[in-house]
Every structure is written in structure tokens, then in C-alpha cells.
Ligand code: SF4
Ligand code: SF4
């Protein structure tokens with residue numbers, strides 16, 4: 001049996017946080033299967049037909065049957081055999097002002113699909129087949145990015161990095177998946193390496209996951225050449241799992257923020273995505289995902305295998321519910337999560353974690369220039385400078401001092417003694433910058449169209465002018481002839 | 492002696508050839524990449540929002556840019572608001588001044604929609620649109636390409652059946668806060 005190479009990364013992150021990781025909280029329970037009686041799926045805005053043109057109330061949809069296909073080609077399968085209860089618009093998870101279209105289902109058969117709804121692929125599918133399958137099976141980045149996997153594979157690639165760092169405290173979905181589904185993860189690695197003709201694969205883990213490491217080692221497939229594949233163990237430090245940081249830790253390569261890793265031939269996937277891809281190869285589209293429900297406000301934290309669309313409320317109550325008092329429930333972890341305003345909404349493909357914590361009212365005070373934020377910033381920014389620029393509405397200045405490099409990791413918030421909302425301010429700034437760029441592009445288009453129109457009008461008026469001149473000349477000569485004729489008559 | 496003369500002549504010839512070639516290259520390059528009009532006007536125009544609404548009193552942004560280049564005040568563009576004034580002040584080395592309210596106030600950008608059930612296909616709006624954002628033919632219903640519409644308002648008045656309205660954009664738009672004219676006054 002082949003041995004897997006284990007390498008200790010010689011590099012470590014500058015800055016960053018090392019905190020109690022809180023992961024044991026949800027890993028002390030075995031993985032549980034959720035069997036919700038109802039599902040609520042948000043439909044993409046880009047669907048051309050209305051939900052009612054697609055489904056009638058009472059229609060039965062089989063588990064695995066396609067529900068819709070997004071603009072990017074991702075097909076979402078129905079997670080369970082269910083009937084259509086209602087369609088309509090409603091609030092999104094984040095409670096954003098624009099409502100989304102919803103499909104409400106009543107589950108008929110709570111069990112996960114037992115039969116593959118897509119034809120199982122033969123071993124070693126080629127690149128095109130694999131891309132098509134990933135799209136048909138709805139495989140998107142399950143680490144939280146939600147980016148369609150098949151679109152990453154359109155580039156010319158040479159290296160696969162499996163991001164099992166899971167550096168943010170309390171998150172355990174990746175770790176649980178690596179412990180329980182190591183063979184599936186390797187299956188997907190084998191398929192990807194042969195289909196995309198990759199030269200190497202590096203699976204990166206933080207050193208706080210010995211059990212996951214052991215499981216991956218035990219499941220290491222003999223078909224993989226140990227020359228090309230290794231597991232790299234890195235020091236536990238937040239945010240080592242941020243894409244560019246991870247690539248640097250694994251390969252020693254720095255990727256500029258202006259380019260994306262795939263342009264350099266490097267594709268990064270989360271282990272949960274790879275496990276889902278392995279299922280897709282066997283004909284099972286993405287219908288469930290693993291969700292960690294955790295945090296100080298949860299009575300019995302744990303990990304849950306959850307059908308997409310399971311109402312957040314149900315998931316929370318399955319985890320024993322919230323402790324008495326006021327709590328915030330976050331979509332994502334304690335550092336990068338955003339507050340969920342509508343807990344009746346359904347779980348999405350990107351819901352890796354629900355983190356609940358008591359509401360604490362921290363009143364921000366002015367920056368005391370202590371420099372703690374700059375010390376932890378993994379990309380060597382001066383958060384206090386960024387913050388000062390943005391709160392004075394100086395976006396240009398903020399960009400000048402590196403706003404676009406901010407990872408929005410939240411490390412600076414954690415250490416700031418003045419309780420300033422640094423990361424939120426940076427997120428807003430980055431968004432404002434994107435909108436400004438979009439506005440610039442619109443203006444450029446408008447300028448081109450305006451100038452094209454002026455050119456056209458100018459040409460037309462010139463043409464009119466010539467025509468008029470010709471006419472004048474002609475009528476002039478006619479007049480002359482008449483005059484001449486008259487003159488002759490009088491003579 | 493003789494050798495030195497030959498060297499000098501060769502040097503002169505080589506240098507002459509080199510400079511001539513360089514000169515020719517520069518000339519062709521400058522012809523090939525010539526910038527039309529004054530570069531200052533283009534730089535000013537780049538600060539303007541290209542709404543082409545005429546609120547500044549000129550028939551479009553470029554004409555206003557030309558007027559600014561010859562000394563007109565920089566605070567007459569309501570769609571651009573504070574951002575535009577600051578960018579212009581930066582470019583021209585002037586002090587930012589509040590928006591001249593006589594030309595209007597800064598509002599969130601909008602788009603035109605044509606009520607296609609009312610439209611009689613008269614083509615008057617097509618003629619009015621400065622950026623060719625309206626599609627349609629005579630006697631056929633017209634429609635606005637929302638993505639190209641600058642929300643300039645110029646198509647509303649010509650419509651004989653009042654079937655065009657300006658509505659808020661359906662996509663995310665920059666917050667008015669950063670372009671609010673009142674803030675300019677407060678800051679100024
Ligand atoms: S959120 Fe941005 S500024 Fe703050 S520590 Fe992370 S990368 Fe640095
Ligand atoms: S940590 Fe907070 S108080 Fe200290 S310098 Fe940074 S922003 Fe200012």
C-alpha cells in the first residue's frame with residue numbers, strides 16, 4: 001500500500017490570530033442527519049420563467065429531479081421527494097431589502113435519495129465530462145464561496161490544493177468531512193488529477209486536526225503517485241485558510257490580489273466540495289451539505305447532514321435551540337459570519353456554519369492608535385489608517401493605503417480595544433469601490449454612445465447640406481432657363 | 492589619421508541614421524496614437540458622469556468639459572455631485588466648492604421605462620435620447636435598454652402620451668451620501 005507523504009510547512013503566517021478554537025464544542029457529538037418536513041429554496045433572480053410557470057401547487061417533485069439551472073450552468077436538484085406547497089416572494093437570509101423568489105416544499109419522503117438520478121460516470125472521466133457533471137450535479141464551492149466548480153476548471157491548471165485548513169474558530173464542517181469521508185475526498189482528487197491532467201496535489205491541514213490527518217492517511221489510495229501528492233501540515237493560525245495565504249503556506253508562491261490563483265494554474269477546493277464531487281461521479285447530485293451549528297448560545301452544538309432548504313429554525317432547534325436571552329445567529333463563523341435576520345429561511349449550499357452568540361452591546365470609542373490591529377493584519381495593512389480614511393469618506397485615500405488587499409478576515413476587530421467595527425467599514429468601502437468602478441464603466445459606455453450619436457447626426461446634417469446645395473443649384477438652373485425663355489419671348 | 496577620419500565619418504553616419512530612424516518612429520507613433528482635441532478637455536470629461544442631461548446648461552458632458560477648460564465654474568453638474576466637483580478641483584488645482592443649486596440637486600440615478608401598453612410608436616423619444624438607449628421603429632412599441640440608459644430625463648418631455656417614467660434602478664447603486672450636495676455645503 002502506498003504511503004502518503006506528510007510535510008510540515010516551513011512557512012508561517014505573519015500576523016493573524018491564535019485563539020482557543022472552540023472546535024471541540026461541535027465535534028463531541030456524532031454527525032446527525034436532518035429530516036425536515038418542509039424545505040424552502042431561494043430561486044435565482046435570473047430565472048426567465050416565473051415559478052408558477054414551472055410548477056403548480058401540489059405537483060410532486062422526485063428527489064434528485066432538476067429544479068432550475070442558473071446562468072452559470074449550475075443545476076439544482078430537488079433535495080427530497082416533495083410536493084409544491086407554495087411559491088412566492090419573501091425575505092432572504094440576510095433580510096436584504098430586495099425580496100427573493102421562494103419555492104416552498106412539503107417533504108413526502110424524508111430519506112435522502114437512494115437511487116442515483118444521474119448516470120454514474122465510468123472511472124477516469126475526461127475533463128469535459130467532469131465539467132458537465134459538476135454543473136449538472138450543482139457542485140459549487142461548499143467552503144462558503146459558492147463559486148461553481150466547473151468554471152474554475154476552464155483554465156489551464158497544474159496544481160490542486162485541497163483547503164482543509166479550516167482556520168476560523170468553531171468551524172468544523174471541513175474537519176468532520178475529512179474524518180468521515182476521507183475515501184470520497186481522495187476519489188475526487190484522483191478523478192480531478194486525471195481529468196484535468198494535473199501535475200500535483202497538496203492537501204493542507206492545520207496541525208490541530210490529528211484525527212482528520214489519520215483518516216486521510218489511512219484512506220490514501222494506491223493509484224496516487226506519492227511523488228505528486230502530499231499532505232502539508234501548517235501551524236494553526238487564523239486566517240491561514242484564506243486562499244492566497246494558503247497557497248503561500250503550501251507552495252511558497254505569492255499571488256497578487258489583482259490576479260486569481262486559477263490564472264496561475266492553481267485551483268483550490270474545499271474538502272466538502274470534493275466529497276460532494278465524489279458523490280456526483282456516482283450519480284448523486286448535491287442535495288445535502290454538512291452544517292456546523294455551534295457557539296456559546298447553542299444548547300447542544302453539533303454537526304448536521306442537512307438537506308438544502310432546511311429552515312434555519314429547525315436546524316437550531318435540532319441543536320437544542322438557543323439558550324435563554326438575546327442572541328445573534330451568524331451565517332458563517334465568529335469572525336467572518338454575517339447576522340441572519342430571517343431564521344425561517346432555508347439552508348443554502350454555502351451555509352457551512354451557524355454560529356450563535358449572546359448580543360453584547362459594545363460601544364465603540366475613538367481609535368487610540370495602539371497599533372494592535374496592524375500587528376495581527378495578515379496582509380500588513382494599517383487598519384487604523386484605512387478606518388480613518390473611510391470614516392472621513394476618503395475612498396481614494398483608503399485605496400491608496402491598500403483597501404483592495406484587505407481579506408475582510410476580521411482579525412483586526414478581534415483585537416481592537418476600542419471596539420471599532422473595522423472589518424464592516426472595510427467591507428462597505430470595498431463594495432463602494434466596486435460600485436464606483438461599475439459606474440465608471442457605465443459612464444465610459446455612455447460617452448462612447450453619445451459621441452457615436454453626435455458623429456451620426458453630424459454626418460446626416462452634412463449629407464442634408466449637400467443635398468440642399470444640389471437642389472439649390474438645380475432649381476437655380478431651372479430658373480435661369482425660364483428666365484431665358486421669357487427673355488426670348490419678349491424679344 | 493586616416494583611420495580616425497573614417498571612424499568619425501562612420502560615427503556621424505551611424506548617429507544620423509539612428510536619430511533619423513528615431514525621429515521617423517516618433518512621428519509615426521504620434522500620428523498613429525494622436526489624441527483628438529485637447530487632452531485637458533478629455534481629462535475634465537473623464538470626471539463628468541456622462542449622464543448627458545444638460546442640467547449644466549450645455550448640450551452634454553463634453554461641451555461642459557470644454558467650457559470648464561476655458562474657465563467656467565466646476566459646480567454645475569448635479570448628477571456628478573460632490574464626487575465630480577472634488578475630482579475636478581483636484582485636476583485643476585482649485586478648491587472644491589458647493590454644487591450650484593440653480594442647476595439642480597444630486598439625486599440617486601434612475602432609469603427610464605416606457606409603458607409599452609400606452610406607447611404609440613411615434614419615435615420622438617428615440618430622437619431625444621443622447622445615448623441611443625431606446626429601441627423601436629415607427630408605429631412599433633418602444634423600449635428602453637436599462638443598462639445603457641443614463642436617466643437623463645430628456646425623453647420624458649417629447650413623449651406625446653406621457654408613457655415614459657423615471658424609476659429607481661433595479662441594481663445596486665452607490666449611496667447618495669457620498670455624492671450629497673448638502674454635505675458639500677456643510678463641508679465647504
Ligand atoms: S480585516 Fe483586513 S485590515 Fe483587518 S486584519 Fe483582516 S486583512 Fe487586515
Ligand atoms: S486596534 Fe483599534 S484602537 Fe488600536 S490602532 Fe487599531 S483601530 Fe486604533
Ligand code: SF4
Nearest residue numbers: 542544545547552568
Ligand atoms: S449636468 Fe453633468 S451629467 Fe448633465 S450634461 Fe452636464 S456635465 Fe453631463
Ligand code: SF4
Nearest residue numbers: 620640641643644646
Ligand atoms: S432613455 Fe431617456 S432617460 Fe434614458 S438616457 Fe435615453 S433619453 Fe435619457
